[in-house]
Each structure stands twice: as structure tokens, then as C-alpha cells.
Amino acid sequence: MIKCPQGVQNIDSGCEKHQITQTTKQTYHTIMNIQFTQGDTVAIPEGCTATIKDGIITFQQQEPEQNFKDGDILIDDGKPNDFPHKIIMIYKGERNSEGEYKSYILMNLRGLLVRDTCCCSLNSCKIRLATEEEKQKLFDLMKKNGLYWNAEEKRVEKMRWRAEVEGSYYAIRSDFEISEGKDYRWNVDDRSYNNGNYFRTQKQAEQAVEAIKETLRKFHEEND
Secondary structure, eight states, X not given: XXXXXTTEEEEEETTEEXXXXXXXXXXXXXXXXXXXXXXXXXOOOTTEEEEXXXXXXXXXXXXXXOOOOTTOEXXXXXXXXXXXXXXXXXXXXXXXXXXXXEEEEEEOTTSXXXXXXXXXXTTTOOEEEOOHHHHHHHXXXXXXXXXXXXXTTXXXXXXXXXXXTTEEEEEEOTTSOEEEEEEOOOHHHHHHHHHTOOBXXXXXXHHHXXXXXXXXXXXXXXXX
């Protein structure tokens, strides 16, 4: 029997020798030197996951599953080493039948955007809430692709054109006349933009006026 440091026991069981180390939490980690041949299988201990790296199988305690909410921005820390990015997703609030996370949009391992897809089954990923910096990485990529996340209505939307600061835009007045103004990012400019009463050209504004008039006409026909 080999003498071990305090707190470590050697157990000889047949042809195998197990070194068991006791931790302060009264749990035990077993280091086993076992020779396997092709076709052998190993059962993963309950509550653990297994990873293989450099020919070594490592069992790790499975982290308790977190309850993420619809619209949460999540990141997968379990990405393979040979990919340049981690998966960052906007979670749709549910999983599919295979345990994969449904997402409104995600940045994949190659740094590309994918909409309305599923990824990251429970056994292969390490999912957590993204940090503010990680969230911004996804938002910046979405912006580059002309998209943004409407958190209030929980949907990915196409970014609309907005003039540069002090640039010109057109808006429809209450009498359906069209006015041209400059965008100083004042509250009135923000309201016009957020309400959709904000146009790049006068022609676009005129087309919107006709569409509004037609909608009002149909409304009154059906409700008067």
C-alpha cells in the first residue's frame, strides 16, 4: 500500500487501484487508471456530464438548470475551441422536443446571424445570461445587418431610416399636409420617428397620406 497525504485513501479493488480524495464538502473525486479496448462503454454518473479532451474523459457535475425567461439574452460557454465565436441568442422562452433552445435570433459559432432557429441541447452546452458587453456584441452585429431588437414587443425588426442630426425629414400634419423639418433629436423628432410619421422623401409622405385616407374610409364604411 502506498502512503498518501492526509485526507487521501488508497483502495485496491482487484486489478484496479482507485485514489479517492475527500473534500471539505464531503464529496469524493475518484481517479481511476483503467485500460479500455475498442467497443468498451462507460456509464456517465447520474447528475454529471462527460467531456473528452486529449484522449481523457472528464466527468463534471452538471450545473442546475436555470429558468430563463422569454426575451432573455443568453450565451453558450460550451463552444468548441476551433470556432471563433460563442453562440449568443435572444431566447424565445421555450425548448423544442429535443431540449434545444428556441431563439428569435442568434449569432452562431462563425459570427453569422440566424433568425427563428433552435440550438444548444442541454447536454452539449453551458447556457447562462449574457453580460452587457456580450449583449452589445449581438446588438452591434444586428445593427450592421439593419436589424434591432424590440424588447417591448419581443420581436426582431428592420431598422428604419433616420436622418443624421440636423438632417431633413418629412412628416404628415394633422390636416394631412406635409411638412419638412430638421431632426435635432428633440422629443418631437423622436415622437415622429417612433410613431412612423417620419419619411425620407416627400413622395413617401404623400403615399402614406393616401394609405391613411384609404384606411380611414374603409373604417367608416364598416363602422358607421
